[in-house]
Amino acid sequence: MNKITLFFVFLIIQISxxxxxxxxxxxxxxxxxxxxxxTQKITVTNVSAENTLDLAVSxxxxxxxxxxxxxxxxxxxxxxxxxxxxNIKKNDNYFxxxxxxxxxLEVTLTSPTVNQDKLSAxxxxxxxxxxxxxxxxxxxxxxxxxxxxxxxxIFHRTPEVVKRKIEIKxxxxxxxxxxxxxxxxxxxDIWTDGKIITDIINTSTGKKITIDxxxxxxxxxxxxxxxxxxxxxxxxxxxxxxxxxxxxDNETLEMGELNFNYE
Numbered sequence: 001m002n003k004i005t006l007f008f009v010f011l012i013i014q015i016s017x018x019x020x021x022x023x024x025x026x027x028x029x030x031x032x033x034x035x036x037x038x039t040q041k042i043t044v045t046n047v048s049a050e051n052t053l054d055l056a057v058s059x060x061x062x063x064x065x066x067x068x069x070x071x072x073x074x075x076x077x078x079x080x081x082x083x084x085x086x087n088i089k090k091n092d093n094y095f096x097x098x099x100x101x102x103x104x105l106e107v108t109l110t111s112p113t114v115n116q117d118k119l120s121a122x123x124x125x126x127x128x129x130x131x132x133x134x135x136x137x138x139x140x141x142x143x144x145x146x147x148x149x150x151x152x153x154i155f156h157r158t159p160e161v162v163k164r165k166i167e168i169k170x171x172x173x174x175x176x177x178x179x180x181x182x183x184x185x186x187x188x189d190i191w192t193d194g195k196i197i198t199d200i201i202n203t204s205t206g207k208k209i210t211i212d213x214x215x216x217x218x219x220x221x222x223x224x225x226x227x228x229x230x231x232x233x234x235x236x237x238x239x240x241x242x243x244x245x246x247x248x249d250n251e252t253l254e255m256g257e258l259n260f261n262y263e
Contacts, residue, residue: 020047021055021097023128023150028107030156035113042105042152044128046097054096054132057105059083062125062153066225068216072125080219082122082156085109094131109156120162121190121220124154155191162189166245168256169223173230173241175262180211180228182243184254186218193217194247198228203238203259236262 022045032038046053061073061081075083087108097103107126133145170183180200186192198211209232218224233239238261245254 027153030109037110039108045102048099051134058127060125080122083124122156126152164188166254171256171258173260178230183225186222192247197244199242201240
């Protein structure tokens with residue numbers, strides 16, 4: 001399996017003041033039963049002040065690595081791919097946008113009558129790629145050609161109620177680096193997003209260290225490894241760490257605790 005690891009931004013992509021496109025929304029969610037179709041719209045805007053952009057639409061697959069970065073693959077590579085279920089109007093596969101112009105793309109997803117893989121969740125990515133590179137300059141003033149690509153993540157799930165569960169596998173503190181390292185697994189049948197809430201208390205003084213919540217995104221079966229900096233840890237002593245993973249309502253919480261000494 002060939003894959004390319006990209007630090008890909010599924011938001012507004014704007015490489016310079018001379019050229020850029022925005023896509024909205026950055027994520028599209030479908031929920032439908034086997035054999036049914038549904039359509040959603042994506043807005044593509046040329047934010048360039050000067051250049052007309054020639055754009056092409058294509059499809060691919062994606063998943064996350066253990067750090068939450070995006071891996072990109074050719075369409076149909078992954079077992080949970082729904083790229084082949086997606087249809088774009090013929091006139092929308094290639095189009096041009098003048099500066100400031102926008103266009104709505106209709107994305108239609110038709111799930112197969114028989115779900116051969118028995119999975120409850122499927123994904124794909126829709127790319128909007130610039131086909132006519134434009135002249136620009138880099139930070140050193142050298143002339144370059146700029147061509148941009150933006151991606152929209154596509155999610156599909158069946159309407160049936162499915163299991164949702166996050167489980168903490170490991171929780172350790174690295175005193176030398178002041179890092180709280182957490183490993184957890186998405187044991188759900190669908191994608192599961194949420195936030196990690198961390199409280200650290202000095203058990204001798206009662207002093208509390210506040211950590212900003214960390215947002216995470218996972219797909220079924222993902223194992224995620226996250227390092228949380230504890231930069232405000234200065235006092236020596238014994239500490240208690242409480243980690244809560246919130247991925248829904250009050251019934252979908254995962255909690256873990258750790259005691260450590262900081263010398």
